[in-house]
Amino acid sequence: xxxxxxxxxxxxxxxxxIGVLIVGFPVWITFVAASHDALRMTQAPIPxxxxxxxxxxxxxxxxxxxxxxxxxxxxxxxxxxxxMAMVIALGKISVSLLSAFAIVYFKFPFRMGFFWMIxxxxxLPVEVRILPTFEVVANLGMLNxxxxxTLPLIASATATFMFRQTFLTVPDELLEAxxxxxxxxxxxxxxxxxxxxxxxxxxxxxxLFIYGWNQYLWPLLITTDQSMVTIVMGIKEMxxxxxxxxxxxxxxxxxxxxxxxxVLVVVGMQKLFVKGLTETEK
Amino acid sequence: xxQVSIVDVKKxxxxxxxxxxxxxxxxxxxxxxxxxxxxxxxxxxxxMVAGLESVTSGEISIGERVVNDVEPKDRDIAxxxxxxxxxxxMSVYNNMAYGLKLMKLSKEEINTRxxxxxxxxxxxxxxxxxPRELSGGQRQRVAMGRAIVRDPAVFLFDEPLxxxxxxxxxxxxxxxxxxxxxxxxxxxxxxxxxxxxMTMADRIVxxxxxxxEQIGTPSEIYHTPESVFVASFMGAPPMxxxxxxxxxxxxxxxxxxGDIDIPKDYSFTGKAxxxxxxxSVEIFSKQSKGSYPLxxxxxxxxxxxxxxxxxxxxxxFTVHMPHTDELPTNGLFVKFPENAIxxxxxxxxxxx
Numbered sequence: 028x029x030x031x032x033x034x035x036x037x038x039x040x041x042x043x044x045i046g047v048l049i050v051g052f053p054v055w056i057t058f059v060a061a062s063h064d065a066l067r068m069t070q071a072p073i074p075x076x077x078x079x080x081x082x083x084x085x086x087x088x089x090x091x092x093x094x095x096x097x098x099x100x101x102x103x104x105x106x107x108x109x110x111m112a113m114v115i116a117l118g119k120i121s122v123s124l125l126s127a128f129a130i131v132y133f134k135f136p137f138r139m140g141f142f143w144m145i146x147x148x149x150x151l152p153v154e155v156r157i158l159p160t161f162e163v164v165a166n167l168g169m170l171n172x173x174x175x176x177t178l179p180l181i182a183s184a185t186a187t188f189m190f191r192q193t194f195l196t197v198p199d200e201l202l203e204a205x206x207x208x209x210x211x212x213x214x215x216x217x218x219x220x221x222x223x224x225x226x227x228x229x230x231x232x233x234x235l236f237i238y239g240w241n242q243y244l245w246p247l248l249i250t251t252d253q254s255m256v257t258i259v260m261g262i263k264e265m266x267x268x269x270x271x272x273x274x275x276x277x278x279x280x281x282x283x284x285x286x287x288x289x290v291l292v293v294v295g296m297q298k299l300f301v302k303g304l305t306e307t308e309k
Numbered sequence: 310x311x312q313v314s315i316v317d318v319k320k321x322x323x324x325x326x327x328x329x330x331x332x333x334x335x336x337x338x339x340x341x342x343x344x345x346x347x348x349x350x351x352x353x354x355x356x357m358v359a360g361l362e363s364v365t366s367g368e369i370s371i372g373e374r375v376v377n378d379v380e381p382k383d384r385d386i387a388x389x390x391x392x393x394x395x396x397x398x399m400s401v402y403n404n405m406a407y408g409l410k411l412m413k414l415s416k417e418e419i420n421t422r423x424x425x426x427x428x429x430x431x432x433x434x435x436x437x438x439x440p441r442e443l444s445g446g447q448r449q450r451v452a453m454g455r456a457i458v459r460d461p462a463v464f465l466f467d468e469p470l471x472x473x474x475x476x477x478x479x480x481x482x483x484x485x486x487x488x489x490x491x492x493x494x495x496x497x498x499x500x501x502x503x504x505x506x507m508t509m510a511d512r513i514v515x516x517x518x519x520x521x522e523q524i525g526t527p528s529e530i531y532h533t534p535e536s537v538f539v540a541s542f543m544g545a546p547p548m549x550x551x552x553x554x555x556x557x558x559x560x561x562x563x564x565x566x567g568d569i570d571i572p573k574d575y576s577f578t579g580k581a582x583x584x585x586x587x588x589s590v591e592i593f594s595k596q597s598k599g600s601y602p603l604x605x606x607x608x609x610x611x612x613x614x615x616x617x618x619x620x621x622x623x624x625x626f627t628v629h630m631p632h633t634d635e636l637p638t639n640g641l642f643v644k645f646p647e648n649a650i651x652x653x654x655x656x657x658x659x660x661x
Contacts, residue, residue, distance in 0.1 A: 200394035203361050204455075208408030209382030218407070222398040 054286075060279035061085075069275070080276065088280035101281045104258035108240055109288060111257055114177040115239030116232050123186035123231075124224070128216055130187075131194040132202070142191070149184040153245050164249060171252040180245065186231055193227045194220065230303025233296050237289045258285040311372050311385065311462030311495050312337050313358065318367030320353055327353060328519045330367070335497065340489055342498045344506035345516035346542070352467055354516070355499045359388050359465050371463055382411075387456030388465040392472060393448045395440040395455075401427075402436040405454045426454040429488070446477045453485070457492065464489060466498040470505065482509055503543050507531065515539050533651075537658040540584050540651065546616055546627045548584045552655060555581045561652075566601060566622035572647050577661045582653040587616065588629040589649035594637035603628070603641040617641075 056073070063078035088101045129135075130142050153160065160179045169175030197220065205215045221228075246257045256264065262285060265278050293300070313335040320328040328350045335341050343351045356362040358369055360381035369376055376384050395404050402423060409419045427433045430450040440448055449469065456464055466485070470478045486509050489496045500506055506513050507527045515522040515530065515538070523535040534540035540548040553563040557578035561569045569583065593600055603619040603626060617628040619641065628643065630636070652661040 198392060198394065200390040200392055201396065203356075203359075203381075204388070204390060204394040204396075205407075206361065207359065207381045207386070207388050208455075208459075209411040210407075214411065219396055219398075225398070 057279045057282050060275050061088075061283050063276055065274045065276050067276075084276050084280040088277045088284065099253055099256050099261060101258065101261070101284050103254065104256050104261040104281075105284060105288070107255060108257040108259065108285070110173055111176045111242065111246070112236050112239035112288070114173065115180050115242075116235035118177060118181040119183040119186050119235050120228055120231055122181055123183050123190050124221070124228075126187050127190035127194055128220065131191055132212065132215075145182075145184050145187050147184075148182065153180060157244070157248065161248060170249050171255050173255075175249050176242075176246055176255070176257075177239075180239065180242065183235070186235070189227065189231060190224065193224050197223060226299055226303035228303070229296055229299035230301075233292055233300045236292050240289050313463055313495060313497065314368075314370050315354070315358070316368045316370075318354070318357065318369060319365045320350070320357060320362065321365045326365075326519065328357075328365075331516075331521055333514055333521070333524060335495060337495055338493050340486065340496045340498065340509060340511045341514060342500060342506040342510035342512075343514045343516055344500055344503060344542075345522075347501055349516045350519045351499045351501075351516045355388075355465055355467055355497060358463070358497060359386055360384050382408075385462040386465055387459040387461040387463075388467065389452045389456050389469045391468040393440070393452040395448060395451055397440055400437050400439060401432060401443070401451050401454075404440065404451055405458050408455065408459055422458045422460070423454075426457040429457065430454050445473050446481065449473060449481060453488070457488075462494060464494050464496040464498075466496065466500075468500050469498075470500075471502070478505075485509070503545065507543070513543075515542065517542075533660070534584075535660050537582060537584075537653045537655075540653070544586060546587050546629065548586050548651070549621075549626050550653070551583045551621060551624045551626070553581065553583055554579065555652060555661075563622050563624070569601070569645060570599060570647065571650050571652065575652050575661060577652065577654075580655055581661060582655050584651035584653060585645055585649055586629075587627045588614075589646060590628055591644040591646065592617075592628060592630060592634065592637065593642040593644065594640050596640070596642050597644075600642040600644045603643050605641050608636065 056075075059074055059077050061084050062081035063074055064080050064083075067074060067078060090100050090102055126145060130138060130145075164170065164175045164179060167175075169178070201219060202215060205219055210218060241259060242257070243259050243263075246255075247260045247263075250256060250260075258281065262278065262281055265281065266273060313333075315331055315333040315335075318328060318331045319326060331354060333341070343354060345351045353362060357364055358371075360376065360379060364377045371384055371386065396407065399407065405423045405426060406419050409422060414422075423436075424433075427436055430453060432447070432450055432454060435443060435447060435451075440451065443451065449472075452469070469485070470481055473481060482505060485498075498505075498509060507530075510527055512524060512526055513530045514524050517538050523530060523539045525533075525535075530539060530543055534543065534548070537550065541550065551563055553561050553569075555561050555571070555575060555577050557576050559571055559573040559575070561571045561581070561583050563569060563583070571583070596602070601621065603617075603621055605617060605619050607618040609616040609618070612632065614629055614631050615636065617630065617636075619626050619628060621643070626643075653659065654661055
């Protein structure tokens with residue numbers, strides 16, 4: 028804002044600070060809980076300040092998990108989640124890039140028909156088609172595998188649409204100049220389109236990585252093998268594990284660990300992310 | 310040697326024909342300007358030579374080779390686009406080198422060629438910059454450089470100067486012309502700007518509505534326009550065209566004014582258009598034999614001269630006067646030198 032009125036900026040800062048506190052409090056509690064021992068977490072009132080056991084809990088959560096049969100260490104779950112999120116994000120990006128490339132730059136029969144078919148799948152997220160998808164994945168023998176975890180989630184109408192819009196802003200002369208320079212379609216794609224869409228790809232990667240990381244229902248459905256558990260569903264299983272009391276310290280530590288990769292991705296790619304969503308000049 | 314010949318070339322989009330049989334023969338080393346109003350098909354014709362548009366019928370050959378079905382990269386051409394079409398994510402060097410890399414030339418060869426072009430275009434200091442860090446004129450040069458390094462037989466220009474300001478345009482006009490002459494390549498240059506056409510061309514092709522109106526040297530185009538369209542399109546201000554009747558015996562009757570003497574060799578009788586360039590008329594302040602009164606409406610001062618907007622009888626009439634001549638204050642009379650008079654058929658628009 029251009030005006031400079033102290034009251035306005037004070038009020039807006041207060042509102043923002045309140046917002047930050049509301050969002051930040053649960054995270055703080057998670058952090059506090061992750062730094063006490065199991066016993067302290069079962070006593071009321073729950074602590075509001077960190078305790079001394081943070082690194083013990085970190086070690087236990089990463090390498091042991093809850094202990095006992097049928098529980099996994101956070102290390103393995105993090106690995107599973109990471110592979111799943113990466114494959115989903117990169118897979119979605121490559122498939123969408125290629126399909127957008129085909130739709131924008133090639134003339135073939137029913138081109139727009141295909142585009143709208145892809146677009147229609149926006150209305151069919153995993154949750155809607157979960158039974159048939161499960162059937163297909165089960166019949167292909169992909170239960171309890173990374174391919175089963177990721178493949179059904181890879182096709183993406185949103186990303187295809189976004190890349191289509193990006194490609195449409197690339198001036199035709201660029202394609203023509205490349206043709207005169209002797210670049211075939213795939214060369215044009217890799218040498219010119221891809222680098223020009225760099226920021227869009229980065230922005231999309233952030234969104235899709237988090238989308239993949241946060242998958243809950245689908246992994247829950249198709250992984251029965253404990254070695255394939257992802258961290259988001261793992262946390263929920265930790266809550267139900269055994270008859271004993273919940274070990275809040277380790278559960279919260281695992282939660283903290285689960286939050287870390289998406290946060291790192293967002294923070295690390297923040298600049299590219301904003302550029303990719305706002306930059307229009309080609 | 311790279312002559313270009315365009316023989317009976319037609320182009321249709323669906324059922325709409327946009328080029329109706331174009332014939333142009335271009336000699337090696339010639340600078341050809343294709344000029345015409347927007348939508349006349351001039352860019353389409355150029356893009357067909359480049360291989361970016363298919364040829365509906367007819368034949369285009371470069372050198373001795375028919376290139377109708379040859380890929381653009383194999384046609385031995387280079388093209389400079391109106392908006393430059395530089396690759397935004399590549400440095401100036403890579404923009405120029407990209408085509409050479411795809412030709413699989415050796416690193417040293419690429420280096421020498423790019424350096425040579427950069428030197429020629431005074432781009433040495435900018436080789437590592439991105440196009441967006443350059444000014445319009447520099448981008449224009451990079452686009453030229455990209456064309457030069459390919460060492461083509463034919464240069465194609467698609468309105469390359471229209472995004473530059475007037476001063477830079479004049480300068481680039483001369484540079485392009487010089488460059489083309491030094492490199493001894495054939496050039497086809499498309500523009501809608503008749504000044505560019507007049508100043509740069511060895512020969513001009515005037516295109517209108519998908520038809521060739523006239524092909525000729527700038528002087529031919531200017532002094533003996535073959536049609537009303539050429540007469541009014543080339544030259545600023547355009548040629549005066551006054552309708553009237555020719556009697557076939559050296560008289561041309563303009564309604565409300567009287568008879569004008571025209572050369573005796575015009576045998577045409579009937580309705581015709583009388584044309585004369587604004588700078589070809591003679592201006593007097595006193596009535597004399599063979600002069601006609603003009604009614605002054607507006608004077609435009611140009612510095613090097615002035616343009617008088619007047620009425621001749623019922624028709625508008627422009628006169629271009631050199632600044633050395635005094636502007637007559639009381640009374641304005643005009644004489645039409647016989648050798649500057651053109652007659653056109655108003656129906657076909659052709660020269661008589």
